[in-house]
Amino acid sequence: MALVFFISLAVVITFLGLLELLYSGLVLKPERLRSALRKQGIRGPGPSLLLGNISEIRKSQSTTVKASTNEPPLFHNCAATLFPFFEQWRKQYGPVFVFSLGNTQILYVSQADVVREITTCTSLEFGKPSYQQRELGPLLGQGILTSNGKVWAHQRKILAPELYTDKVKGMMSLIAESTTVLLSSWKSRIEKEGGVAEIKIDEGGNVQEKSIHRNSWHEIYAHQEK
Structure with missing residues (x-):
């Protein structure tokens, strides 16, 4: 009897321990984070227990799809079309808010100065979430989007020279040249089809790739064209 009692007690303690872990991970820890953000004036949509705001995201997307028509859009705000829930929450809670996935x-940030501060000044200490490296690591490796600390600093140091203003200005003529080729191909196609043609933007992929190649290896292209 004593053995059965101790086994039952161990099972109950284990079960209660698992419940405590689940409650801490699903309720207490997320609420502590949201509470800390609320004290800083950062709010957001209230999450459900297991799904967070996933249900609201799906509902918002389905509503947007139903409301869409075959007519050309009057504006080209792709973000509002692809992520209508962000647009809705931004209007409701401001440019900085918190939401939950599970x-x-x-933390959603759409203030340019804050984003600039995070990406250029504090990423070495700010860090990327562990789940990002765990889930995107096999795809993106230890690139600047997923890395932290010294690895992030090294990646940024490698990329920075290619994004200097003088470097980008030097690419403008090559970008304009590739764009002109693309527009000419569209114009030619429209003329061949009697003034009206259905053009899929993705069909210009080869031209876009050529533009990237020209910018990356323009000296080789220049030598080949002579």
Whole structure:
């Protein structure tokens, strides 16, 4: 009898321990994070227990799809079309808010100065979330989007020279040349089809790739064209 009692007690303790871990991971920890953000004036949509705001995201997307028509859009705000829930929450809670995917709390920032501060000044200490490296690591490796600390600093140091203003200005003529080729191909196609043609933007992929190649290896292209 004593053995059965101790086994039952161990099972109950284990069960209660698992419940405590689940409650801590699904409720207490997310709420502590959201509470800390609320004290800084950062709010957001209230999450459900297991899904967070996933249900609201799906509902917003389905509503947008139903409301869409075959007519050309009057504006080209792709973000509002692809992520209508962000646009809705931004209007409701401001340019900085928090939302949940499951029990993962995500801080949404759309203030340019804050984003610049994070990406250029504090990323070495700010860090990327562990789930990002775990889930995107096999695809993106330890690139600047997923890395932290010294690895991030090294990646940024490698990329920075290619994005200097003088470097980008030097690419403008090559970009304009590739764009002109693309527009000429569209114009030619429209003329061949009697003034009206259905053009898929993705069909210009080869021209876009050529533009990238020209910018990356323009000296080789220049030598080949002579």
